[in-house]
Amino acid sequence: MTGPVLEPLxxxxxxxxSADGRRSFTDLAERVGLSVxxxxxxxxxxxxxxxxxxxxxRLDGEQIGLPLTALISLTPNDPAAPDDYPQRxxxxxxxxxxxxxxGDESYILLVRVASPLALEELLRKIRESAxxxxxxxxxxxxxxxxxSPTL
Amino acid sequence: MTGPVLEPLxxxxxxxxSADGRRSFTDLAERVGLSVxxxxxxxxxxxxxxxxxxxxxRLDGEQIGLPLTALISLTPNDPAAPDDYPQRxxxxxxxxxxxxxxGDESYILLVRVASPLALEELLRKIRESAxxxxxxxxxxxxxxxxxSPTL
DNA sequence: GCTGAAAACATGTCTGC
DNA sequence: GCAGACATGTTTTCAGC
Numbered sequence: 001m002t003g004p005v006l007e008p009l010x011x012x013x014x015x016x017x018s019a020d021g022r023r024s025f026t027d028l029a030e031r032v033g034l035s036v037x038x039x040x041x042x043x044x045x046x047x048x049x050x051x052x053x054x055x056x057x058r059l060d061g062e063q064i065g066l067p068l069t070a071l072i073s074l075t076p077n078d079p080a081a082p083d084d085y086p087q088r089x090x091x092x093x094x095x096x097x098x099x100x101x102x103g104d105e106s107y108i109l110l111v112r113v114a115s116p117l118a119l120e121e122l123l124r125k126i127r128e129s130a131x132x133x134x135x136x137x138x139x140x141x142x143x144x145x146x147x148s149p150t151l
Numbered sequence: 152m153t154g155p156v157l158e159p160l161x162x163x164x165x166x167x168x169s170a171d172g173r174r175s176f177t178d179l180a181e182r183v184g185l186s187v188x189x190x191x192x193x194x195x196x197x198x199x200x201x202x203x204x205x206x207x208x209r210l211d212g213e214q215i216g217l218p219l220t221a222l223i224s225l226t227p228n229d230p231a232a233p234d235d236y237p238q239r240x241x242x243x244x245x246x247x248x249x250x251x252x253x254g255d256e257s258y259i260l261l262v263r264v265a266s267p268l269a270l271e272e273l274l275r276k277i278r279e280s281a282x283x284x285x286x287x288x289x290x291x292x293x294x295x296x297x298x299s300p301t302l
Numbered sequence: 303g304c305t306g307a308a309a310a311c312a313t314g315t316c317t318g319c
Numbered sequence: 320g321c322a323g324a325c326a327t328g329t330t331t332t333c334a335g336c
Contacts (some may be wrong), residue, residue: 005216014208014215021172021206024312035322040314042320051214055172056297057165058204064165065156066300071252071259086294093301100292101222108222108288112300137259141251143237146207146297149217149263150244177329186305191331193303305336312329319322 006051009034011151013042014051018148021055058146066112068119069139073105074132081131088130094122105135157202160185162302164193165202169299172206209297217263219270220290224256225283232282239281245273256286 006014012032016023025043029036046052061067074085085107086098097110109126113119123134157165163183167174176194180187197203212218225236236258237249248261260277264270274285 006214011215014210017208018210019207021208025314026312036312037314037316037323038321049214051211053209053211055206055208056170056299057168057172057206059165059169059300060202060204061300063157063200063202064162064300064302069250071250090295093298095295096298096300097296098294099220099222099290099296100294102289102291138253139250140253143249143251144241144246145248145250147244147247148207149210149212149215149247151215175329176331187330188306188332189304303336306334308331308333310329310331312327314327315325317322317324319320 006151010042010046010051013039014046015148015151017043017052017055018151021057061112061142065114068113068115069142070111070113070119071137071139072109072111072123072126073135073137074107074109074126074130075105075135077131077133085130085132089126092122092125092129094118095126106132157302161193161197161202164190165197166299166302168194168203168206169302172208212263212293216265219264219266220293221262221264221270222288222290223260223262223274223277224286224288225258225260225277225281226256226286228282228284236281236283240277243273243276243280245269246277257283 009032013028016028016031025036025039029039032039043052061069089095089098089109094111094113095109096112099108100106101108111122113122119136123136126132127134160183164179167179167182176187176190180190183190194203212220240246240249240260245262245264246260247263250259251257252259262273264273274287277283278285
């Protein structure tokens with residue numbers, strides 16, 4: 001039941017790839033002290049096991065035309081309704097992340113939009129799609145975001 | 152003042168790299184309809200301009216030994232104190248993201264830890280480092296996270 | 303700012319340990 | 320599970336437009 005702890009070599013590989021997702025196998029091999037083919041083999045296995053879920057690029061929200069970030073808390077309109085909110089929200093691409101949480105509200109969403117008007121429109125879409133009421137917290141600035149975990 | 156909108160070819164490149172941060176220049180070139188060297192040139196320029204802030208790897212929190220995610224809201228103990236909270240929190244590596252927000256609280260943090268005990272310890276560290284009181288919302292599950300923005 | 307070509311380098315596969 | 324070798328593919332640089 002308890003997942004086995006990631007072994008030290010895999011941990012080192014994952015740490016390096018988390019810091020720079022485009023690091024080459026050659027580079028990784030040097031850093032973790034294995035041959036290139038051994039690293040290759042381990043990375044493929046980490047991908048297959050789902051430890052590595054994919055690779056992505058960190059972007060500047062301002063510069064890509066999505067300068068407005070917000071956190072939106074969701075409360076079901078009908079508490080007796082079946083809890084399929086994530087499914088109902090999945091198609092809304094402005095929602096970057098969706099967390100099911102303990103507390104007064106059921107879900108917290110992180111969204112990125114182009115403007116206050118786009119946020120207003122998005123909130124309407126969320127309320128209609130999921131039959132929820134929303135509470136919105138606007139992000140004023142982002143001192144840091146998406147830092148690598150400490151393994 | 153208004154940043155120029157990302158031009159269509161850069162937009163396409165950024166969209167592809169956001170979906171898969173390890174996509175090769177060869178692959179990107181085919182997808183956006185440019186030569187490999189033109190794509191290479193554009194990606195380097197996007198990195199230098201800070202549109203692309205870096206590359207990272209999406210990991211499974213459970214499998215890397217950080218199964219517990221939480222959102223922590225911060226309220227200053229002394230509202231008159233200088234607002235250098237991000238600096239005071241930066242060294243705490245369990246904090247993945249730090250948002251300055253509009254609302255009752257000043258900041259919201261996203262953190263990942265190994266256990267409830269580690270969360271308790273982390274909260275103590277945050278309160279001491281930043282002289283704040285905290286309100287913690289535990290994440291029960293993550294239906295989705297870190298999806299690519301719609302450009 | 304683009305293309306195309308060439309050299310350097312990385313990846314993926316396979317063999318043997 | 321790892322190392323080494325080899326063929327193939329990718330990155331990086333450069334000349335020319």
